[in-house]
Amino acid sequence: MPPYDPSAFPPFAVTVDLVVLTVRSHALCTLVVRRGEAPFRECWALPGGFVRAEEDLGAAAARELAEETGLRAHDPSAPPPVPDNGAHLEQLATYGAPDRDPRMRVVSVAHLALAPDLPAPRPGGDADSARWAPVEELLGQARAAGADSPHALAFDHARILSDGVERARSKIEYSSLATAFCPPEFTVGELRRVYEAVWGVSLDPRNFHRKVTGTPGFLVPTGGTTTRQGGRPAQLFRAGGATLLNPPMLRPEV
Known part of the structure; x- marks a missing residue:
């Protein structure tokens, strides 16, 4: 067998993109940055960047997340540390169409990050501005412009965003992932509004309260109350130890 010759294969780059x-x-809402450099200069895009030679994919995604949002997230390939900020990071999918980046062959390993209400973002890298944009606004622009149009989002980021949103919508049905959008202590009403925002539906408050408080291991009462929603004091909860919900929280049909 002849020796391996790296020059016999075309070079390509690997990036991580973040939903x-x-x-x-x-x-x-999702974080988008306005690109300050070609290609797609002045177009909005998902945050991300090239994987460094010494980096694992998970480490690159965690680095980009910290640079773009200030959030710390552990490398998904390493043993999880004690969480310190509620941020959740997981690998979403790989995107490798030959023409997805006009510079060269670039394969992107997209990651999904979920976190409670975050402050105004700061641009970094080749971005000259950044903002939180409603998901429906961005996806609506992408649908109006056409599936492969760069006018709503650069590269193939509209597809990546759509896949990330659907992943989040599906996972909160059968897992406790919705609590990743909440602060460490939250009310049932605040959790309900997470489900309503992610699914894009209205839920009956009484039925929702009965389901989430009756699902073993989902929520744990803290013994405290809050009036931050106005009105009567509301009971505070924290996420329980359950990772899978039984029975699941099924998404209403719309």
């Missing part, structure tokens, strides 16, 4: 989701003003 960072949070709930702001009762709407599901």
Whole structure:
């Protein structure tokens, strides 16, 4: 067998792109940055960047998340540390269409990040501005412009965003992932508004309260109350130890 010759294969780069989701003003929002350099200069895009030679994919995603949002998230390939900020990071999918980046062959390993209501973002890298944008606004622009149009989001980021949103919508049905959008202590009403924002539906408050408090291991009462929602004091909860919900929280049909 002849020796391996790296020059016999065309070079290509690997990037990580981030679908960072949070709930702001009762709407599901994602972080987008306006590109300051070609290609797609002045277009909005998902945050991300090239993987460094010494980096694992998970470490690159965690680094980009910290640079773009200030959030710390552990490398998904390493043993999880004690969480310190509620941020959740997981690998979403790989995107490798030959023409997805006009510079060269670039394969992107997209990651999904979920966190409670986050402050105004700061641009970094080749971005000249950044903002939280309602998901429905961005996806609506992408649908109006066409599936492969760069006018709503650069590269193939509209597809990546759509896949990330659907992942989040599906996972909160059968897992406790919705609590990643909440502060360490939250009310049932605040959790309900997360489900409503992510799913884009209205839920009956009484039925929702009965389901989430009756699901073993989902929520744990803290013994405290809050009036931050106005009105009568509301009971505070924290996330329980359950990772899978039984029975699941099924998404209403719309």
